[in-house]
Amino acid sequence: MSLEAAALTYGYREREIGRDIALDLAGGEVLALLGPNGHGKTTLLKTLLGLLPAKGGTLMLDGRPLAALSVGERARALAYVPQVHTGTFAFSVSEIVLMGRTARSSLFAAPSAHDREMVQAMLQRLGIEHLTARPYTEISGGERQLVMIARALAQEPRYVILDEPTASLDFGNQGKVMSQIRRLASEGLGVLFTTHDPNQALRYAYRVLLLRDGRALASGPAAELLTPERLAALYGSAIETVRGEDGKLAFLPG
Amino acid sequence: MTSSLRGNLIALLLLALAVLAAFALGRFPVAPSDLGRLVWSLVTGEPSGLPAQVETVVWNIRGPRIVAAILCGAALAIAGCAFQGLFRNPLVSPDILGASSGAALGAVIGIYLSLGLFGIQLAAFVGGLVAVGAVYAVGSTIRRGDPVLVLVLTGVVVGSLLGAGIGLVKYWADPYNQLPAMTFWLLGSLAGTAKPDLIPLLGPVLIGAVILLALRWRMNVMSLPEEEARALGLATGPLRIAIIAAATLVTAASVAAAGIIGWVGLVVPHLARFLVGPDFGRLMPTAALLGGGYLLAIDTLARTAAPVETPLGILTAVIGTPFFIWLLASARGGWS
Numbered sequence: 001m002s003l004e005a006a007a008l009t010y011g012y013r014e015r016e017i018g019r020d021i022a023l024d025l026a027g028g029e030v031l032a033l034l035g036p037n038g039h040g041k042t043t044l045l046k047t048l049l050g051l052l053p054a055k056g057g058t059l060m061l062d063g064r065p066l067a068a069l070s071v072g073e074r075a076r077a078l079a080y081v082p083q084v085h086t087g088t089f090a091f092s093v094s095e096i097v098l099m100g101r102t103a104r105s106s107l108f109a110a111p112s113a114h115d116r117e118m119v120q121a122m123l124q125r126l127g128i129e130h131l132t133a134r135p136y137t138e139i140s141g142g143e144r145q146l147v148m149i150a151r152a153l154a155q156e157p158r159y160v161i162l163d164e165p166t167a168s169l170d171f172g173n174q175g176k177v178m179s180q181i182r183r184l185a186s187e188g189l190g191v192l193f194t195t196h197d198p199n200q201a202l203r204y205a206y207r208v209l210l211l212r213d214g215r216a217l218a219s220g221p222a223a224e225l226l227t228p229e230r231l232a233a234l235y236g237s238a239i240e241t242v243r244g245e246d247g248k249l250a251f252l253p254g
Numbered sequence: 255m256t257s258s259l260r261g262n263l264i265a266l267l268l269l270a271l272a273v274l275a276a277f278a279l280g281r282f283p284v285a286p287s288d289l290g291r292l293v294w295s296l297v298t299g300e301p302s303g304l305p306a307q308v309e310t311v312v313w314n315i316r317g318p319r320i321v322a323a324i325l326c327g328a329a330l331a332i333a334g335c336a337f338q339g340l341f342r343n344p345l346v347s348p349d350i351l352g353a354s355s356g357a358a359l360g361a362v363i364g365i366y367l368s369l370g371l372f373g374i375q376l377a378a379f380v381g382g383l384v385a386v387g388a389v390y391a392v393g394s395t396i397r398r399g400d401p402v403l404v405l406v407l408t409g410v411v412v413g414s415l416l417g418a419g420i421g422l423v424k425y426w427a428d429p430y431n432q433l434p435a436m437t438f439w440l441l442g443s444l445a446g447t448a449k450p451d452l453i454p455l456l457g458p459v460l461i462g463a464v465i466l467l468a469l470r471w472r473m474n475v476m477s478l479p480e481e482e483a484r485a486l487g488l489a490t491g492p493l494r495i496a497i498i499a500a501a502t503l504v505t506a507a508s509v510a511a512a513g514i515i516g517w518v519g520l521v522v523p524h525l526a527r528f529l530v531g532p533d534f535g536r537l538m539p540t541a542a543l544l545g546g547g548y549l550l551a552i553d554t555l556a557r558t559a560a561p562v563e564t565p566l567g568i569l570t571a572v573i574g575t576p577f578f579i580w581l582l583a584s585a586r587g588g589w590s
Contacts, residue, residue, distance in 0.1 A: 046481065049485055074487070080482065087477075089344070090531075099475050100486065107493075109471065111471065151486075
């Protein structure tokens with residue numbers, strides 16, 4: 001049972017973005033796609049979600065080709081947490097999370113009592129039940145990200161795929177969101193996130209795939225893989241390493 | 255009481271008041287008590303004891319016009335909600351894809367060819383459907399960028415072409431007989447609506463409204479960015495076609511019956527949002543009720559404000575413009 005890509009080529013109709021991608025995401029794991037901005041992380045993410053058709057190679061979800069699944073089947077297995085945006089209409093937080101139930105009910109159905117219970121349960125799971133009735137447009141960026149994660153969980157997926165989950169968050173909120181993401185994996189979900197920050201990959205991911213120019217430079221366990229040399233090659237600039245007294249690593253740019 | 259129930263009760267009350275006022279005002283006022291006696295006699299089959307003149311006014315003259323106003327208002331409001339959600343923009347109105355301009359071109363061609371009332375209405379209805387169909391066909395051959403944005407831009411372009419077509423037909427038209435009829439039609443009016451006019455209006459409006467109301471819970475998801483909606487499990491392509499088709503059906507039918515009435519489909523969804531919030535599941539039924547009452551009130555004003563009937567499109571613009579400026583000035587970040 002895993003989301004598995006082999007020799008994957010991906011990109012848009014007329015333009016190839018990347019090739020030769022191999023990855024394997026199982027339940028309980030956290031995989032980070034690490035790389036500089038503009039090197040094909042988000043496009044790969046959309047391909048893994050089935051939003052863009054793969055241009056070559058194989059892409060399997062729990063043993064079945066992803067392309068053979070209906071949009072509803074995909075949504076019941078894979079949940080997507082996009083980069084935070086405010087949206088057009090001032091839906092309440094519970095209305096937003098309720099949208100996560102789309103693939104779990106019929107096209108014409110009104111939300112059921114079970115759907116609403118599920119929404120409350122997911123808001124509680126992320127510790128944001130106090131936001132239930134607030135307009136999504138009026139809460140903070142960190143809260144919005146947690147609401148997006150709650151919506152993904154309301155899909156009852158087996159895998160959660162997050163695009164730059166902390167891109168627009170302040171320092172404190174980054175920690176809050178990332179530790180929630182890590183907890184989801186400990187509860188059995190397969191988690192994949194993109195990031196351009198090696199510290200985040202090191203701290204929160206079990207395994208990392210380094211992506212540059214649409215190619216996998218390397219992939220493997222975060223602690224082994226993330227060396228100053230590899231990161232310098234990945235970003236094309238020098239990286240300084242800091243080591244704390246307890247042996248913890250951190251990377252500094254420049 | 256939930257906000258949804260309260261909102262619907264308020265909308266229903268306003269609609270009922272608009273109906274009573276529509277009967278009570280005008281050249282031949284019908285008091286609410288007389289109206290009650292007429293309805294009672296219809297239910298029981300007993301004679302109402304009112305002059306035959308009153309019965310004629312209620313059942314054959316003002317009644318059909320009131321029903322038509324409610325249907326058109328509800329249709330425009332519900333189509334406005336659908337298009338605002340679909341195009342993720344609260345400033346969108348039902349003519350965004352050319353339904354109204356297509357219907358207008360159909361109607362002016364009908365008038366130019368002296369097709370008669372039914373022929374003109376049919377030409378308008380078909381014109382609206384063809385225009386939106388053409389916009390959709392052109393838009394979906396362009397495979398670059400966001401499909402929704404491409405559709406909107408195609409709608410703008412085709413709309414201006416249709417506008418040129420309308421101008422051309424008006425230029426050709428007989429300035430003494432045809433041109434005034436075209437102008438009057440383009441400004442919108444329900445004057446002269448009779449019972450037989452209701453059937454071609456009722457059918458398409460009911461079909462389209464049932465489809466839109468059935469899909470209303472999914473409209474929330476459709477108002478998200480395309481890829482997000484698909485990741486949540488919606489087949490956005492087929493659903494978008496269904497929503498556009500249904501919204502176009504109701505818009506074209508109402509434009510065919512009443513001419514071009516702007517603003518209703520833009521203003522009423524916002525009024526409904528004040529009552530029940532942005533959730534389309536609750537919004538669309540309330541907007542339909544509110545739209546029916548709103549256009550009926552406007553039509554009553556059109557009949558009674560001046561010795562000569564005022565075109566509906568003029569009144570909706572006069573009321574809609576300041577309302578919208580106020581809305582722009584007072585709106586906080588999101589559109590609540």
